[in-house]
Amino acid sequence: MDQAKKLEIRERFLKLDTSNVADVLDELGYPNQGLAQDFAQQTEGGVLAGWAYTIQGQMTPYPLGGDKEKMTACAGLGEGDISVWAGNGEGICYFGELIAIGMKEKGCKGALADGGIRDTRWIDKQAFPVFARYRTPVQSISRWKVNAWQIPVFLRGACSTWVEVKPGDFILGDSDGAIVVPQAIVQTVLEKTEALTAQEVAIREDLSKGMTLAEALAQYGHV
Known part of the structure; x- marks a missing residue:
């Protein structure tokens, strides 16, 4: 998939809800793609949407100083990516303001961390969405x-x-939480979710015109 197509897909996902994506994934036989409820939106950056660029680490005592591997890993981020941070870190942050700025400069569209972050009031000023556990x-x-x-x-x-999150999977996060779409079915999930979203728009319009919920369910079925 070329870069232009990836960016187009990202723009289309920005208009969709994680709840509808989850329903489509259930329909396709992928029931376990939602992330734990303690992944929360930690910064004011809007919807988290982009292609997974994975970074892994572990608790390792070492002398004070920089983490060269972290800098090298972040240098590979590109336009439309989401940095996905994993590992066994507990109680510590994986990154703060300066690394967030560096990621944004690379075209990264946000971060998802199975751990902690810090400097959140300064990251807020970067309009850089971050979902993390704490x-x-x-x-x-x-x-x-x-x-x-x-x-x-x-x-x-x-x-x-x-x-499991593989490089190139699609990450979507909003006020309901975060979910992972496997790369192999991204296009299918996108199209089916767009259709479901259009149906919900039609239902809302009918309800606003006086249709009862029972009538809507009879016409449209479960949504």
């Missing part, structure tokens, strides 16, 4: 270190213990 003032330096990137990673799931 906020913390504690830095990763000397505690948590990146050890791989652009590999399959596993994040906590809503209906399963883990959800």
Whole structure:
């Protein structure tokens, strides 16, 4: 898929709800793509939508100083990507304001972290959406270190213990939560969700004109 097509798909997903995407994934036989409910929108950046660029790390004591692997990993981010952070870090942040600025400069459209972030009031000023499990003032330096990137990673799931995220999967996050669309079915999920969304628009219009809910359900079925 070329870059222009990827950006077009992203723009179309921005108009859709995670709830409808989840329903379509259920229909297609992918019931465990939703992320755990403690993944929350931590910054004011709008909808999280883009292609997964995965970064993995682990708790590793080391002397104070920078994490060169983290910088190298972030340097590979491109236009339309979402940085997806995974690993066994607990109580520490995976990144803060400066790395968020660097990611945005690369064209990255947000971040999804199975762990913590910090500097949220400053990241807010960047209009850079971040979904993470918690906020913390504690830095990763000397505690948590990146050890791989652009590999399959596993994040906590809503209906399963883990959800696998592969490089190139599509990430969508809104006020209801976050969900992962496998790359192989992105186009199918997009088209089916757009159709479901159009149906819901029609239902709302009919209800506003006086149709009862019972009549809407009889006409449109379960939605």
